[in-house]
Amino acid sequence: MNHAVIDIGSNTMRLSVYACPKSGNDIRTLFSKKEMAGLAGYVTDGALTEEGINRCVFVLKKFQESLTAIKLEGIHVFATASLRNVSNTEAVLRQIARRTGYAVQVLSGEEEALLDFVGAVHSVGMDSGLLVDIGGGSTELTSFENRVVSSALSLPFGSLSLYTKNVSSILPDAEEQANIRRMVQKELKKVKTEKEISEICGVGGTIRAAFKLHDRWFGDPEEMTAQSLTEMTSRLKKPGKDIIRTILKTAPDRIHTLIPGLIALQTIVTETNAKTIYRSSYGVREGYLYHHVLGEPIQRKNG
Structure with missing residues (x-):
């Protein structure tokens, strides 16, 4: 099973494609791409500007083109502080969904x-x-x-x-x-x-x-x-x-x-x-894959 994970960050946007076993937890990175989108630089008065939204959509469409020839079980898109810390998060998410088809999950801190x-x-x-x-x-x-x-x-x-x-x-x-x-x-x-x-x-x-x-x-x-x-x-x-x-x-x-x-x-x-x-060579994208896609639980003190 192959899964793609896209991380919309404040500085960089990254695409990683993984081969995931049907059993076990030894995922393998097939390829990855990075774009220095610099979305934090497009924030004015607390909101992501139209130019910033266009930049985000442009990069997402570039990633989409990279995925057209790959058989995938799923494409998973999430954002961190880039969209978490702006005042117009919902409006940005609607534009991204309309223009790319991606339903972006915004992670809390x-x-x-x-x-x-x-x-x-x-x-x-x-x-x-x-x-x-x-x-x-x-x-x-x-x-x-x-x-x-x-x-x-x-x-x-x-x-x-x-x-x-x-x-x-x-x-x-x-x-x-x-x-x-x-x-x-x-x-x-x-x-x-x-x-x-x-x-x-x-x-x-x-x-x-x-x-x-x-x-x-x-x-x-x-x-x-x-x-x-x-x-x-x-x-x-x-x-x-x-x-x-x-x-x-x-x-x-x-x-x-x-x-x-x-x-x-x-x-x-x-x-x-x-x-x-x-x-560590693994971080939030791999953690997202392990937890949200492969169902690995998070061990926390006191539940």
Whole structure:
């Protein structure tokens, strides 16, 4: 059985097609596509503009064209903060349905965090810790122990929104980086987060880009220490031509959001006293597939 999953994010829109066994849980990715839609940049006075809706529909139609020759059991489309955090969600959903035929499911912040966890546990051998997904418009934190979720929450900042609200040029200067850090700290203080976490599991595009840069500088694409993360953010405090060239070689489509995302991650690591960050190749799309399509339950503390 083949299933397609489309994720409408604030920064990127992604299509993944999976081969799913009739029994067992070893899904296989057949192919994936990504478009830097940047929908968060099309929000005016809290609403997604007509231009933003057109951009979203355009990408969805491109994805549809990619799926015409593939036999599929189902096409599953969901949105995260991109449509969750706008004031005209229902109007946008109606337009998308009329123009593409897709009925988009908008995930709550908690649902997104839980599905991140479901996907990640299939990829990383961590039994306990904190799962972190720094998206374009929100950040999800999921605490778990013995592979059982103890808390799941969503914070109203992401790499793209941090950039949009704080940065005047392509890369943030030292003062703008300090402002980003303060904004993240302020949001973390509003919620109850684990204060002693030894290990973090990172998922999503920001984490993937961070690990690509970490691999270039430290030679490890799968594991990052709090110390090496601090060294990375320190090198980026005064981003000159060499830093720009490095980012362009490593993650060119995230030239503007990589530093805000790294600052957010480093702030979370500092606040939780985490020592090690691992990268999961699975996240919310795989979690959606496992839970909503294949029926895998989510193990949560106290039911």
